[in-house]
Amino acid sequence: MSKELSTEEKIREAAKNVFIAKGFDGCTSREIAKAAGMNVALVNYYFCSKKQLFKLVFEAALEDFMLSTVEVFKKDLSLESKMRIFIEREFEFLILHPDIPRFILSELSRGDKCEFDHAGILDKIADTGVFEELLDAQEKGIIRKVDLTNLMLLIMSNCHYPFMAKPLMKYLNGLSEEEYQERLMLQKQYVTEMLIGYLFIPKTNN
Amino acid sequence: MSKELSTEEKIREAAKNVFIAKGFDGCTSREIAKAAGMNVALVNYYFCSKKQLFKLVFEAALEDFMLSTVEVFKKDLSLESKMRIFIEREFEFLILHPDIPRFILSELSRGDKCEFDHAGILDKIADTGVFEELLDAQEKGIIRKVDLTNLMLLIMSNCHYPFMAKPLMKYLNGLSEEEYQERLMLQKQYVTEMLIGYLFIPKTNN
DNA sequence: AAGAAATTTAAACGCTTGTTTAAAATTAGT
DNA sequence: ACTAATTTTAAACAAGCGTTTAAATTTCTT
Numbered sequence: 001m002s003k004e005l006s007t008e009e010k011i012r013e014a015a016k017n018v019f020i021a022k023g024f025d026g027c028t029s030r031e032i033a034k035a036a037g038m039n040v041a042l043v044n045y046y047f048c049s050k051k052q053l054f055k056l057v058f059e060a061a062l063e064d065f066m067l068s069t070v071e072v073f074k075k076d077l078s079l080e081s082k083m084r085i086f087i088e089r090e091f092e093f094l095i096l097h098p099d100i101p102r103f104i105l106s107e108l109s110r111g112d113k114c115e116f117d118h119a120g121i122l123d124k125i126a127d128t129g130v131f132e133e134l135l136d137a138q139e140k141g142i143i144r145k146v147d148l149t150n151l152m153l154l155i156m157s158n159c160h161y162p163f164m165a166k167p168l169m170k171y172l173n174g175l176s177e178e179e180y181q182e183r184l185m186l187q188k189q190y191v192t193e194m195l196i197g198y199l200f201i202p203k204t205n206n
Numbered sequence: 207m208s209k210e211l212s213t214e215e216k217i218r219e220a221a222k223n224v225f226i227a228k229g230f231d232g233c234t235s236r237e238i239a240k241a242a243g244m245n246v247a248l249v250n251y252y253f254c255s256k257k258q259l260f261k262l263v264f265e266a267a268l269e270d271f272m273l274s275t276v277e278v279f280k281k282d283l284s285l286e287s288k289m290r291i292f293i294e295r296e297f298e299f300l301i302l303h304p305d306i307p308r309f310i311l312s313e314l315s316r317g318d319k320c321e322f323d324h325a326g327i328l329d330k331i332a333d334t335g336v337f338e339e340l341l342d343a344q345e346k347g348i349i350r351k352v353d354l355t356n357l358m359l360l361i362m363s364n365c366h367y368p369f370m371a372k373p374l375m376k377y378l379n380g381l382s383e384e385e386y387q388e389r390l391m392l393q394k395q396y397v398t399e400m401l402i403g404y405l406f407i408p409k410t411n412n
Numbered sequence: 413a414a415g416a417a418a419t420t421t422a423a424a425c426g427c428t429t430g431t432t433t434a435a436a437a438t439t440a441g442t
Numbered sequence: 443a444c445t446a447a448t449t450t451t452a453a454a455c456a457a458g459c460g461t462t463t464a465a466a467t468t469t470c471t472t
Contacts, residue, residue, distance in 0.1 A: 025231035106312045108373045149379045157367035167314045173355045198400040
């Protein structure tokens with residue numbers, strides 16, 4: 001097994017798990033140290049402060065969150081195929097990391113904890129050419145002319161929210177974990193068909 | 207003006223604002239007391255503990271959140287009209303209380319803080335007859351046969367997420383508050399048309 | 413093997429936390 | 443007006459917080 005993690009990496013990994021599960025305010029330095037099997041002082045020895053460690057974890061999570069699935073737009077496929085694959089991969093990513101959307105949006109909502117370096121993320125997304133491709137498709141009448149902010153919201157809403165709302169929905173509908181996972185797989189299908197059906201303008205044969 | 211709030215009500219009101227803005231872990235009893243213009247000890251004099259005060263605030267917010275817009279299903283309108291009005295009111299509610307979805311889902315995601323009484327909420331929703339009406343419409347072929355959990359997810363995703371993602375979207379797209387509010391108004395239209403278009407099966411005239 | 417550097421530890425620092433106490437101030441009852 | 447009950451206050455409590463210190467241990471260099 002890959003037990004060859006350095007102390008620094010062990011702390012970073014433990015911090016990621018604890019921060020994402022409980023949030024910056026909801027955990028302590030000692031808790032992170034214990035999760036990493038270390039002394040408290042080592043956390044600050046390697047990362048100076050709880051804030052700084054959090055900043056590293058958050059920025060890594062944000063980058064993962066935003067970039068994990070957009071590289072599909074570099075491929076040579078039809079826009080509809082790309083959209084389908086994008087949603088497919090987004091759900092795959094979120095099944096592995098279901099807490100990341102809530103973590104990102106929660107921590108971002110009160111940004112006084114520390115300023116984050118979002119810089120570069122938008123550039124990396126832009127580098128895939130996705131924005132040009134969408135605008136081009138709008139010009140050609142392939143997809144609906146909707147502001148890209150609204151377009152992103154439509155897609156992200158339907159991908160992220162089902163994972164964020166899991167505790168609420170499980171209770172309200174009395175579902176087990178397995179049953180909710182089944183609903184998530186169905187949701188992926190519905191969301192894909194709904195978004196494709198709404199965004200893509202049917203070809204008129206006249 | 208209605209400055210006739212009792213001490214207890216002032217604390218409850220201040221606690222609501224502070225808890226929703228910063229979360230249970232992100233604020234202190236003294237902060238709530240100061241926001242209410244009171245001594246710290248008064249918080250516990252009236253509400254016993256921070257946990258108990260939070261429980262009251264959370265349950266009230268959850269009830270508001272889940273019940274504020276469902277009474278439209280008691281009215282005598284077509285299902286499509288009800289759905290349109292429901293989404294309209296959901297957005298209206300969220301423009302007034304944009305932080306509630308994030309608050310509810312965040313605090314619910316680590317339920318060890320205290321157990322909440324969700325009981326009754328589902329019953330009150332059921333009392334509007336919305337579930338029977340939806341199942342009936344599915345039987346009659348008016349709307350798509352989709353599990354009600356998935357149906358709720360489709361609607362809630364598209365209503366709640368645009369408000370939860372505001373900090374992220376404002377940064378990513380470099381938008382001012384006013385510009386984002388404009389996008390939200392547009393989003394309401396898009397979401398309504400997309401959901402109606404997907405859920406309702408077009409009448410076939412043959 | 414010896415000494416220097418890096419790592420790890422236990423202990424302590426000052427400060428803030430939620431909560432409690434006991435006295436002061438206000439209100440209510442007669 | 444006097445007493446009792448209620449409300450409000452300032453002060454204190456132990457416990458936990460993030461962080462620092464200085465000594466112990468390990469690792470590296472020669």
